[in-house]
Amino acid sequence: MLEVANLEVVYNEVILVLRGLSIEVPEGNIVALLGSNGAGKTTTSRAITGLLDNHEGKVTKGSITWNGKDITHTKPSQIVQSGIAQVMEGRRCFGELTVDENLATGAFTNKAGQKKQYERVMELFPRLQERRKQLAGYMSGGEQQMLAIGRALMAEPKLLILDEPSLGLAPLLVQQVRDVIKELNADGMSILLIEQNAMMALSIADYGYIMENGKVVMDGDGKKLLGDDDVKEFYLGLHQGDDEDSGRKSFKDVKHYKRRKKWAS
Numbered sequence: 620m621l622e623v624a625n626l627e628v629v630y631n632e633v634i635l636v637l638r639g640l641s642i643e644v645p646e647g648n649i650v651a652l653l654g655s656n657g658a659g660k661t662t663t664s665r666a667i668t669g670l671l672d673n674h675e676g677k678v679t680k681g682s683i684t685w686n687g688k689d690i691t692h693t694k695p696s697q698i699v700q701s702g703i704a705q706v707m708e709g710r711r712c713f714g715e716l717t718v719d720e721n722l723a724t725g726a727f728t729n730k731a732g733q734k735k736q737y738e739r740v741m742e743l744f745p746r747l748q749e750r751r752k753q754l755a756g757y758m759s760g761g762e763q764q765m766l767a768i769g770r771a772l773m774a775e776p777k778l779l780i781l782d783e784p785s786l787g788l789a790p791l792l793v794q795q796v797r798d799v800i801k802e803l804n805a806d807g808m809s810i811l812l813i814e815q816n817a818m819m820a821l822s823i824a825d826y827g828y829i830m831e832n833g834k835v836v837m838d839g840d841g842k843k844l845l846g847d848d849d850v851k852e853f854y855l856g857l858h859q860g861d862d863e864d865s866g867r868k869s870f871k872d873v874k875h876y877k878r879r880k881k882w883a884s
Contacts, residue, residue: 620645621667621703621778621811626681628662628671628833636662638833639681644778649800649810651820651841654830660813661708662833664782667811668705669695685778700728704776708783708813710767714756718747721755721766725773732775740769743799761792768799778809785816793819821845 621644628637644650665671683691726733741748744765785793814820824841
């Protein structure tokens, strides 16, 4: 199990981004971490995977525990070896390398299981099988997202962290990514799904957390959060009493200020 407890993160010695964040990812669960831009979602993933140093950030308070071991200040390579892999926001594929070469970089810590994981990736993403020798930089956004996920899977992780995997994808591709996440979880993999797409994330999450200004302001069962009026209004633009045919009202009529003030207090 992953446990983040009372975490504070500061950038450049002065900018406080995470303000006592606490979340848990139980073994075998899908946990959604939701929030708008600037809420601290990506900083959370960087802290878990040991990448804060690359961005002039550091943990100033709290702890991160993985299967009972404190990994708060552990090196990124050791975190990957311990069973945590990340798909970064924006895909970050190596554009000058082929599909096969990108996948090989993901198996750096898993040489023994490279062949098995490669076959699994090709099973999950048949499109990559067709593009094996193509340079990643010439692939579509959806194909690059498949490749980014596949590269992370090459490390054979027990916990997969996905940072905005639906960003910039067409609805059909979002559905495909959603289905892959469900399939990986059915195989026993734990998932931390960091998203702005609340509908997609909460539809498959066992549990969800909503962040505002570096802290959790709401959490609960995924399906219950999806049906919560505050979540509907703030994230989906929906609310009881909206137009019965469309289920949606104009964003100018949504009382964001009142709800934001309540959440942030």
